[in-house]
Amino acid sequence: MDGNLSKEGMTKDLESMKQAGIGSVVFLEVNVGVPRGHIDFLSETWQDHFAYAVKEAERLGIEVILGSGPGWAGSGGPWVKPEQSMQHLVASRVTIKGDGRMQHLQLPKPQPKKPFFGEGALTPELREKWLNYYQDVAVLAFPSIPNRDSIADIEEKALYYRAPYSSAPGVKPRLTMPDSSVIPKQMAIQSKQIIDLSDKLQQDGSLDWEAPAGNWTIMRFGCRNNGAVTRPAPMPGLGFEVDKMDSAAFRAHLDHYVGALLKKIGVPKPEQQGGLKRLHIDSWEMGAQNWTANFRAAFKKRRGYDPQPYYPIYAGYAVGDGETSERFLWDLRLTAQELILANHAQYLKQYSHDNNLKLSIEPYDMNPNSDMDLGAIADVPMAEFWSKGYGFNTVFSVLEATSIAHIGGKQRVAAEAFTAQNNEAWKQYPEVMKNQGDWAFAMGINQFMYHTFQHQALADSLRPGMTMGPYGVHWDRNQTWWPLVEGYHRYIARCSYILQQGRTVADILYLTPEGAPQVFTPPASALSDDEGLPDKKGYNFDGCSPLQLMGARVKDHRVVFPSGATYAVLVLPNTTRMTPALADKIRTLVQDGATVVANPPHQSPSLVHYPNGDTELKAIVKEIWDGPMGKPVENKPVGKGEIVSGTSLYAKGELYPSYDVVQAILEKKGIVEDFSGSDALRYTHRTAADYDIYFVSNKTEHHVTTTITFRNKGSQPELWDPLNGQRRLLADVSEQEHQLTKIPLQFESYQSYFIVFPKQNSGMKGEKPSRNNVSLKTVQDVQGLWKLTFDSRLGGPKKTITSNLIDWSKSSNDSMKYYSGIVRYEQHFDVQEILPKQPVYLDLGQVKNMAKVYVNGKDLGTVWTAPWRVEVTDVLKQQDNVLKIEVANLWVNRLIGDQQYPDDGVKDGKWPQWLLDGKPRNSQRVTFTTFNPYNKNDTLRTSGLLGPVRIVTYEK
Template sequence: MKPRLSLIPLAFFLFLASLSSAQVKKMKSEFLTPNDLYKPGVYWYFMDGNMSAETMTKDLESMKKSGIGNLIFLEVNVGIPRGKVDFLSEQWLQLFAHAEQEARRLGIEVTLGIGPGWTGSGGPWVKGKQSMKHLVSSEVIVSSLDKKKILLPIPKPKAPFFGEGGFIPEFRKEWLEYYEDVAILAFPLPKSEEKINNIDEVALYQRAPYSSGTVTANLQAPSKLNDKSISAITKKSIIDLTGKLNTDGYLNWNPPAGKWKIMRFGSRNNGAITRPAPLPGIGFESDKFDTTALNNHLDAYLGKILNKINPIEKNQIGGLKRLHMDSWEMGAQNWTGTFRQEFTKRRGYDPLRYYPVYSGNIVGSVSESERFLWDLRQTSQELVLEKHAQHVKAYAKKHNLTLSIEPYDMNPTSDLELGSVADVPMAEFWSKGFGFNSTYSVIEATSIAHVMGRTLVPAEAFTAQDNEGWKQYPGSMKNQGDWAFAAGINRFVYHTFQNQFLPDTLKPGATMGPYGVHWDRSQTWWPMVDSYHNYVTRCQYLLQQGRTVADLLYLTPEGSPHVFVPPSSAILGDTIGDRKGYNFDGIAPQQLLAATAGQKKIRFPSGASYEILVLPIYETMTPELLEKIGNLIRQGATVIGNPPLRSPSLTNYPQCDEKIKELVKKIWGNFSVPATLTHRRYGLGTVIWGKPILNAQDKLYPNYNLTTNILRTRGLQEDFSSDSKIRYTHRTSNEWDIYFISNTTPDRITANAKFRSVKGIPELWNPIDGKTKSIRNYKLANNISNILINLDAYESAFIVFSKDNRVDTSQKTVSRDFAMQPLDGRWVVNFDEKWGGPNQVKMDTLSDWSKITIDGIKYYSGIATYHQKFVFNHNHSVRVMIDLGEVRNMAKVRLNGKLIGTLWTAPWQLDLSEFIKKGQNEIEIEVANLWPNRLIGDEQKPYDGITGDAWPEWLLNNQPRKSGRYTFTTSKQYNRDSPLLPSGLLGPVKIVYQIE
């Protein structure tokens, strides 16, 4: 038996090694042309009934050809006259079924929003009783001396967060009519009537978008009111008069001596409607605390759709695969018909006598009232998670679908808690300079995925508004896109591919009003975009392998709403800030419950592990969470943070606060925070605390450098560092490491880079062309690989470490350029006459089209082809490259009639070695610019577009246009004086010879 025992580990080791070898070999093979699963996606928008089977098929076939592999289907109403297909009508259902079947045919995955519009779950089928609700109140003050009957007015609804602008008359009538009585309470009038700060927000009547910059990340903030100076309502003095109200609104009650306040509490709709839904889809948002209401909505909307399409198979390729909850824009909810029972069950006490706190009254004391509000929000969060998100997820699973969630913005829960429900947590980021900053949602979604082991982390990508105006293109998006990859995103879902329901001759065509980067088949450069999509697909393929490496884990405070924002000291830059050398994730308290500790790491079932758990600088924590943290430390975890002072809740109060003190004494040893940073052993682990943790700059967390210095003293070096401005992210498995790196500057750089991996010989995998090569010039020291890296402007690469890698001695190293042959002769350029350009012009020098006085070139938008013949007589064995210099904005190169490739970013070079011939050669360069110049040129001509809410007569009647315009679009974003954009091949173009 002994020999066999000694052989088993060796055999197992060899087996693992063979698996590793096979895995890296497979990845290298698939990296060149990854499976369609790794392709980017689009938001496929339809505009209120403007749709047809023909244009659906054209859109989908265009997506397939260009390298789009998935889409989110949404129908809205934004700035375009209504079409003829009523939302959810039989004709609409047939068209959706057609689109879904075509997507199956083409292998394109479809994700469907769970309600009309881009957010929420509601519609005209949702009535007041099943809508999102507020507990509202009215009040009167009476005296025992008054002898008149007491009339209690019906409480008014709260003003909708987005106003009443979207209300159609019948909807507004229904909103005002829905009302249900809940309770009547009376209490002696306090001597002073101070109110709790910001009650509409802390009692969940509203939650403004965090991206608007008007609300804080963390809602709970200590009140400025002083308990000692407040005349509060005592709980014992509150009399429950529920049931004593007559149907005519008069109260059947005689007040005792003194002045009394009587409050009438009732249930009202919160004013949230589907937005911006097609007209037949406008209606109340369904109750997010009630599965009965949600089921009725799902049956009314998704049930009709699912009954119309073919059955969904678990492993089908293409077609409907997922349901989706987009950014939360439905406002907040604080009531439902069963809320009192749910609250009592979850919090352990009856909330009835705290109802006056909903309107800002102080019951018991300020701190007691704030604890109740914390419990109110916590109960609301639990109901949203269980009765809404988890229920939708179960509904999806029942139909062989998964669920994606964008858990951010007006979300009344903790973002990380809501996102953790999703099969696919999703983020959103806007094009830099063209809208809001929602990059925090990227940090949130990637944190959720890393902690919970979710492979796929998509982002609604490059969203834009108003001033974008077709200015964005793959090259302008490269740097921000690489930021998103380094931040943890591994699928771009471009916002927006607008369904092009107008004739193909009318371009740029239909838009989603002024919103979105224009990512559709009407773009000037769309015939060239597949090259960029190939780059994105290769990146997404590798970034979905293994798991992310991060050293720091930031715990969010308990409670809701909450947005996870890491300390600013942990980020380099602003809107697209990059991670520093020790990466991090955020985690919500409920997620932490799954953690264990061992070997000085915090570990999760997903395989994620972290060196340090960082506690928030926060005064409250529930005993349950503190006990979990203490257990992790005893098991061997390192935790940095000062102890909490009390519980945030009234549950089991005041014993809960005594339990906190007991646990703090056990874990930290005492209650007095030391003046210096202090390490205390507790079990097998360490808790680090002290006054240096308190940091005004970062507010909620200790300074990043203070935290990472602890790692340095342990001998753990940064995961990545460089003497140049390079961003990174790191994926790992047991046998390999993959680093994605990206130059953040517009300049070519040579950098000394350090990687915390010694798992084998490094290779450089180029996502632009899919080629891989060995890295020979590297050194190992102290478990760090030192590599000299050359990157062009905004260039990116993957550095792959594996024991399976071998130095390829057949690969030749390019040492230097030794000669250049300028192509500075005359160019013949062909423009497209359909878009106002001259058929053929001769250019002695390369010029910016917008600087040429000929209107057909000055205002030209589209593709033009440059031709030139040149002689190649070089006798040496050399590598021959073409360098295009400056291009505005994309280029496709052919040599002697053969396609060489498409260029959209630096380095603007292609290898001609296999295609060039001795003697005369002909080069053809197709160049695409952007739409603005033609749109500006057309603004010199009479307007003939949409007026008010009506299409132009010439379009409706299929008549010739008389304006002389070449373009047509549903969103006007330029005028005659708008500045023109540089366009064309600007060069200099040259043939470059390289010695190998």
């Protein structure tokens, strides 16, 4: 947290993680939400602290994942020289009247584009460098075009700007190409009329030219820094973002940052369980670039033609005509993507592997590339999801990362999880996060990286302590409920581990359009209508880029990837353009037996081999789609496979056919839905060597009793409960035709299970099957007064209170009313009836917000979600039972209560003087934090054990 570092705090942070069941951390340093500390980023002292943290992580077996630069937006720093930074091709222009005589001309130096995040992000020193850096590229002259048309959206199409797809309104997921009639030939520059004056330009911007008769436009093209800086980096780490197309520039950055740290700690040993294990590229938030020093040569090599005559297109001029110009822009963006993938992402992956590290990538947001292709390079693709109600909708990134992992055979797919803003302010806790976590599991995420755990460098008495301003769910050791969180983490760990086994089962593969930028957006009809947490339907699906598809083949009429991922139907996007190379791949797949859903393309998007490329495409199209489309939807045999096309295949404006259309195609092939039952449930299905595994969760707060149909049979299914680790065979199972099995199941509020179908010799042999649909009955209510012991250090009552079960926030005692922390409840009771000879449970009723249960001195673990029960069969006695329950609420009540007293905290971005001087705090406030959005009149949160507390068992 911006130079606020403490070795003692680091040890406490990491040890608290170990105790709570956390196995990995992403290490970033940011300047958000706290006054600047006294240890400068990357100084010798800072590096010493970093090395200490890594050694502590090694001792504790915690993996450290290091961001590729200061802040989180990308990779750069003050060591990045302007010529090594992200670059734009910019231009100035003058118009002259030529008469065949020599003219002395002065061409103005092109100005840089405004930085996407504004000039305010630049320090005076960086602003000066940004303004001063300039390199000439070319000077071109051409006959002036009066009243010319400009290419629409040129600054996005030419990669000057790319707004964040997650948070900026109206950002297109992809760029489509308009009809050629948009800019006709007579309104465009003709390449044969362009005169190259580059060799006439003098260093001062002047040139002498015998301009032929007529009106001429002269454009001076040059290279400028794009103004992107590291963000939100600590001040000593603030600098330009490094050129993403130049591996030499990137290597220089890595030497200054990652390389310096590796020298400090040594190259990690592969056998070491903890410590530095991975490098990380976070969400792409540094904008776009369209130039690098060798861009022209790289373009020639990759596209086969010279881009220089088309440079005026960067400035919105059409060259040739609108069609030619749009094709050049498509080639420009593709070339930029290829250079970024090769010289940035792939280069960092190789660098990571050379140093015994892996690489994770969050490939989305302002990304000028295809998200899928950038993410596919990662060893661990990552998504991002915001806490529902506290931020942005980034479901698209989850769909992308999980698809990338499934196609590429990556066992782990992570997510920056539960990030938040909008004054989340300690309101969330495991119970209210379970449904969204289960949603992420069902979507395919199998590692949560909670955003965020702030390093707590302050004294333990100063809680909740440091925050990242209003950002992030508070997932650190200063949480009130942190001592009780291990049970929740154990649930997350069980689910994550099981969902990393085998591979995901899916039937539908959606191909993204070609080109960049590209965000995968499946049809809305393939998902439920919950915008924030949309669930997949009974036919699971993945997305795939054309580049990824090139590695696929056909086996048993299914599209199969080297990873083993396999799909029954390939669905193409509704586009009239396709490169001949992709069309040839589609032809091969269909002829080899695949079912492809698509209407024919008509032309290539590229200027490569134009117009011969279009002719080649049409020949392939004729071979696949032979004949006109005369029916709404029809199947045409092609080789061993079939093409499905038709006049109503795509609804107007839709990229893909509706789910119902694809469902009908699959049913016609004899493939029924993989999962069906109540709309209240969501699922995912993985298949491994020994098991078929279905994760099923109730997405409602209501009790659900239903019968579920699974596309799986031939073995005795088992129920695995990730809440407590118990497994049991299921009874009342019936097998149906089409390889289906029906199982009656019931779910408590937001409850989840794994339904497991063993293969071959796996499974629970000799066990007796049990029914899932059973009712509870009460054996006895635990009644009487309870003893409540508060923590007086947190402002709670100093003496034990004897009370019924009440809401603390309703108390007339302010020390109880505003209390935030853990309270110990104690009760002694006898069992009034003979205990049944079957499992018996203690049901806590309503708890706000987490509880840890002890019966007769035995720790029975934490309860944090429904059903709020622990088994007491082996610990309960007929008489003299001692029940102790530790209950934690939220920080909210104490933060509200403290607003009654003067604020002695951070003011004007500075730590209070008493803290800087190391003096005792003289305040009536109990809490200390760098962010408190509450006022004294805000509503308090229900808190405590509310019950009723009961002894229960199941009906026979």
